Amino acid sequence: xxxxxxxxxxxxxxxxxxxxxxxxxxxxPFGVLIIAFVTAVGGGTLRDILIGVTPVTxxxxxxxxxxxxxxxxxxxxxxxxxxxxxxxxxxxxxxxIGLYTVVGIEKGLSAxxxxxxxxxxxxxxxxxxxxxxxxxxxxxxVIFRTKEIYATACILGGITYFLLRQLPIDDNxxxxxxxxxxxxxxxxxVKFNISxxxxxxxxxxxxx
Amino acid sequence: xxxxxxxxxxxxxxxxxxxxxxxxxxxxPFGVLIIAFVTAVGGGTLRDILIGVTPVTxxxxxxxxxxxxxxxxxxxxxxxxxxxxxxxxxxxxxxxIGLYTVVGIEKGLSAxxxxxxxxxxxxxxxxxxxxxxxxxxxxxxVIFRTKEIYATACILGGITYFLLRQLPIDDNxxxxxxxxxxxxxxxxxVKFNISxxxxxxxxxxxxx
Amino acid sequence: xxxxxxxxxxxxxxxxxxxxxxxxxxxxPFGVLIIAFVTAVGGGTLRDILIGVTPVTxxxxxxxxxxxxxxxxxxxxxxxxxxxxxxxxxxxxxxxIGLYTVVGIEKGLSAxxxxxxxxxxxxxxxxxxxxxxxxxxxxxxVIFRTKEIYATACILGGITYFLLRQLPIDDNxxxxxxxxxxxxxxxxxVKFNISxxxxxxxxxxxxx
Numbered sequence: 001x002x003x004x005x006x007x008x009x010x011x012x013x014x015x016x017x018x019x020x021x022x023x024x025x026x027x028x029p030f031g032v033l034i035i036a037f038v039t040a041v042g043g044g045t046l047r048d049i050l051i052g053v054t055p056v057t058x059x060x061x062x063x064x065x066x067x068x069x070x071x072x073x074x075x076x077x078x079x080x081x082x083x084x085x086x087x088x089x090x091x092x093x094x095x096x097i098g099l100y101t102v103v104g105i106e107k108g109l110s111a112x113x114x115x116x117x118x119x120x121x122x123x124x125x126x127x128x129x130x131x132x133x134x135x136x137x138x139x140x141x142v143i144f145r146t147k148e149i150y151a152t153a154c155i156l157g158g159i160t161y162f163l164l165r166q167l168p169i170d171d172n173x174x175x176x177x178x179x180x181x182x183x184x185x186x187x188x189x190v191k192f193n194i195s196x197x198x199x200x201x202x203x204x205x206x207x208x
Numbered sequence: 209x210x211x212x213x214x215x216x217x218x219x220x221x222x223x224x225x226x227x228x229x230x231x232x233x234x235x236x237p238f239g240v241l242i243i244a245f246v247t248a249v250g251g252g253t254l255r256d257i258l259i260g261v262t263p264v265t266x267x268x269x270x271x272x273x274x275x276x277x278x279x280x281x282x283x284x285x286x287x288x289x290x291x292x293x294x295x296x297x298x299x300x301x302x303x304x305i306g307l308y309t310v311v312g313i314e315k316g317l318s319a320x321x322x323x324x325x326x327x328x329x330x331x332x333x334x335x336x337x338x339x340x341x342x343x344x345x346x347x348x349x350v351i352f353r354t355k356e357i358y359a360t361a362c363i364l365g366g367i368t369y370f371l372l373r374q375l376p377i378d379d380n381x382x383x384x385x386x387x388x389x390x391x392x393x394x395x396x397x398v399k400f401n402i403s404x405x406x407x408x409x410x411x412x413x414x415x416x
Numbered sequence: 417x418x419x420x421x422x423x424x425x426x427x428x429x430x431x432x433x434x435x436x437x438x439x440x441x442x443x444x445p446f447g448v449l450i451i452a453f454v455t456a457v458g459g460g461t462l463r464d465i466l467i468g469v470t471p472v473t474x475x476x477x478x479x480x481x482x483x484x485x486x487x488x489x490x491x492x493x494x495x496x497x498x499x500x501x502x503x504x505x506x507x508x509x510x511x512x513i514g515l516y517t518v519v520g521i522e523k524g525l526s527a528x529x530x531x532x533x534x535x536x537x538x539x540x541x542x543x544x545x546x547x548x549x550x551x552x553x554x555x556x557x558v559i560f561r562t563k564e565i566y567a568t569a570c571i572l573g574g575i576t577y578f579l580l581r582q583l584p585i586d587d588n589x590x591x592x593x594x595x596x597x598x599x600x601x602x603x604x605x606v607k608f609n610i611s612x613x614x615x616x617x618x619x620x621x622x623x624x
Contacts, residue, residue, distance in 0.1 A: 022352070028404050030359045031352030045258070050461070052470025054260025059325045076407060117475045131552070136339070138348045140554045144438070144447025151446045196444050199492060230560070236612050238567045239560030253466070262468025267533045284615060344547070346556045 007103075008067055010096025013089060014040040015071040018133050023079060025137050035133055036072040040064070042129035047104050047121050051111045090190065097126040098182035101154040102175050105161055119158030126154045126182075149189035152196065157182030215311075216275055218304025221297060222248040223279040226341050231287060233345050243341055244280040248272070250337035255312050255329050259319045298398065305334040306390035309362040310383050313369055327366030334362045334390075357397035360404065365390030423519075424483055426512025429505060430456040431487040434549050439495060441553050451549055452488040456480070458545035463520050463537050467527045506606065513542040514598035517570040518591050521577055535574030542570045542598075565605035568612065573598030 018039030022032040038045075041058045048056040058064045104125030108118030127143055127150065134141040143150050161178035188194070226247030230240040246253075249266045256264040266272045312333030316326030335351055335358065342349040351358050369386035396402070434455030438448040454461075457474045464472040474480045520541030524534030543559055543566065550557040559566050577594035604610070 023407065025348065025352075026408055027348075027352045028356075029407055030404065031349075032407065034352065034359075049257055049465055050470065050472050050475065052260070052468070054258065055319055055321060055325075056258050059258065059321055062322055062324065065324055111471055113471060113475055114478055116478065116481055117471075135343060135551060136349060136352065138346065138554065140441065140443075141447075141552060144441075144443045144450065144552065148444075151450075196446065199439065199445055199448065200442055231615065233556065233560075234616055235556075235560045236564075237615055238612065239557075240615065242560065242567075257465055260468070262466065263527055263529060263533075264466050267466065267529055270530055270532065273532055343551060344557060344560065346554065 007099055008063075009092050010099050011040050011064060011067050012071045013092030013096045014129055015068050016075050016089060017093065017130070019072055019075040019079075021133055021137055023076070029076075032076060033069070033072050035136060036075075037068055038136065039129045039133040040068050042132035043100060043125040043127060044104070044129075046128045046132075047107060047125045050124070051107065051113070051121070053107065053111075090187070094183045094186045097150070097154060097186065098157065098179035100126040101157050101182050102161065102179045105158055105178075106175075115162045119155060119162070122158045122161075123151050123154040127151050149185060149194055149196065153182045153185040153189065156185050215307055216271075217300050218307050219248050219272060219275050220279045221300030221304045222337055223276050224283050224297060225301065225338070227280055227283040227287075229341055229345055231284070237284075240284060241277070241280050243344060244283075245276050246344065247337045247341040248276050250340035251308060251333040251335060252312070252337075254336045254340075255315060255333045258332070259315065259321070259329070261315065261319075298395070302391045302394045305358070305362060305394065306365065306387035308334040309365050309390050310369065310387045313366055313386075314383075323370045327363060327370070330366045330369075331359050331362040335359050357393060357402060357404065361390045361393040361397065364393050423515055424479075425508050426515050427456050427480060427483050428487045429508030429512045430545055431484050432491050432505060433509065433546070435488055435491040435495075437549055437553055439492070445492075448492060449485070449488050451552060452491075453484055454552065455545045455549040456484050458548035459516060459541040459543060460520070460545075462544045462548075463523060463541045466540070467523065467529070467537070469523065469527075506603070510599045510602045513566070513570060513602065514573065514595035516542040517573050517598050518577065518595045521574055521594075522591075531578045535571060535578070538574045538577075539567050539570040543567050565601060565610060565612065569598045569601040569605065572601050 015036045018036035019032055021039075022035035025031075027035065041056075041064060045056045045058065048054065101122040104122035105118045107125075108121040113121070130143060131141040157178045160181045161174060164174045164177060223244045226244035227240055229247075230243035233239075235243065249264075249272060253264045253266065256262065309330040312330035313326045315333075316329040321329070338351060339349040365386045368389045369382060372382045372385060431452045434452035435448055437455075438451035441447075443451065457472075457480060461472045461474065464470065517538040520538035521534045523541075524537040529537070546559060547557040573594045576597045577590060580590045580593060
């Protein structure tokens with residue numbers, strides 16, 4: 001129940017982020033809805049396709065469809081007010097990637113895959129909704145462009161998950177600690193402006 | 209037989225639209241062929257992947273491959289003449305989305321999915337060939353940019369389909385009426401220049 | 417063993433090409449790794465999804481993951497030196513597409529598909545890693561833009577494969593000859609600057 005609530009919060013956060021991007025691109029109402037939808041379910045869809053879980057998850061659980069539709073209508077209606085929510089959004093978004101990461105890992109384990117592959121699947125679940133959103137909006141995906149700690153938080157949470165599974169700890173506790181690591185790493189990195197190392201520091205052709 | 213003929217006409221219309229976009233981008237012959245191909249089969253391919261029907265449909269029925277190949281060669285050869293066909297093209301394209309919408313819905317029903325998901329699958333089948341065409345051509349997909357009634361026609365046809373299924377009407381008749389709704393909505397919207405509501409009317413940051 | 421070695425060489429070549437594109441776009445370390453990864457495995461992944469082989473191949477064989485990771489780190493570290501390898505790169509890349517083409521064809525045959533579809537799958541395996549790399553980097557895919565002989569080499573190799581299978585020749589020999597045709601066509605085309613015919617020669621609207 002608690003996890004379900006967090007999952008819904010994560011879905012809402014991703015939906016709002018999709019609506020914002022689509023409206024900045026002046027898309028029509030149908031475009032806004034589609035971009036919101038793929039931002040929220042794109043990562044899980046790609047994960048399901050890669051491991052062969054079909055029909056993909058959102059097709060067999062209408063809750064996601066209703067939540068995304070309602071969140072899209074709400075965000076479009078209150079767009080100018082939504083900026084006040086910016087801090088809450090970062091929190092929801094971080095909860096979203098934390099939860100999606102662990103869900104993706106567990107789907108990989110169910111399919112009997114190697115821990116590295118499971119961590120990749122967790123990261124795909126958390127991050128590729130945003131990647132597909134950016135491709136459809138004709139942008140280089142934001143997680144490739146900025147040096148922000150985003151996918152890295154997912155990977156660290158994934159490593160935590162597999163380390164803790166070696167210990168005699170209840171599975172649900174492992175789930176929550178790993179998710180908390182993703183969320184904490186992301187929030188701490190934003191708060192203290194920590195970023196990935198710059199590959200281009202000593203590059204004589206540096207253009208920026 | 210009649211439906212098969214319409215399906216082929218739809219495939220030809222989508223192929224011609226793909227060739228036109230690719231040639232405007234000055235792509236090489238191989239690029240033109242690929243763009244024509246994904247425009248014609250991309251929507252159905254995404255639908256099949258999402259519901260787990262593999263190998264995807266066009267791989268197990270060579271008719272599509274031959275038709276697309278022939279239509280591509282013909283369109284490239286007679287490019288300058290093809291502009292005279294513009295009105296017929298709109299008709300074929302509308303027949304194409306009408307038919308593809310209903311085919312997608314029926315595939316969703318076979319997979320035991322919720323009516324909303326079936327309508328989404330119908331819309332994906334009809335519209336995502338064009339979306340993939342635009343992504344490969346490095347454009348924001350045209351159905352997201354314009355306020356034209358396109359996906360909306362598919363959705364209205366899909367709703368009609370499920371309403372009629374409640375009545376004691378033969379399945380083939382339901383199929384044809386729903387397809388006719390898609391086609392009519394599309395043609396009437398083009399004729400009378402009807403569009404989706406503008407989300408940005410009162411937006412102080414409006415850039416256009 | 418010999419084929420496995422060639423496969424690894426091909427994977428390394430594709431990884432290096434992905435890293436080069438990503439670093440030219442000034443992507444962050446995570447973006448560079450992802451682009452390298454999709455360049456190396458993207459074509460095979462799309463092939464597996466289309467025919468329903470899931471979990472996709474790289475998820476069940478960790479060798480690819482380790483090789484791509486090591487090749488990415490190496491290429492980033494020695495980026496300025498890697499330009500000296502340019503000639504070897506063309507060779508590796510050509511070996512890569514030759515091998516990937518035949519592997520794709522054989523996967524299609526295992527799925528019981530028509531020879532034309534098998535040749536398409538071989539071409540997809542060889543070429544679509546680069547296509548996905550370019551889409552993620554927000555470029556029109558390079559194989560659609562240039563008139564270079566690339567996909568054409570794969571198609572010619574595929575035709576050779578099916579012609580030779582009519583003869584009483586050992587399967588492994590057919591495999592190697594078809595791969596050699598892809599590699600030779602590609603290298604000869606580069607050496608003698610042979611290209612696809614220009615579709616736009618007599619076009620009055622020609623912009624270039």
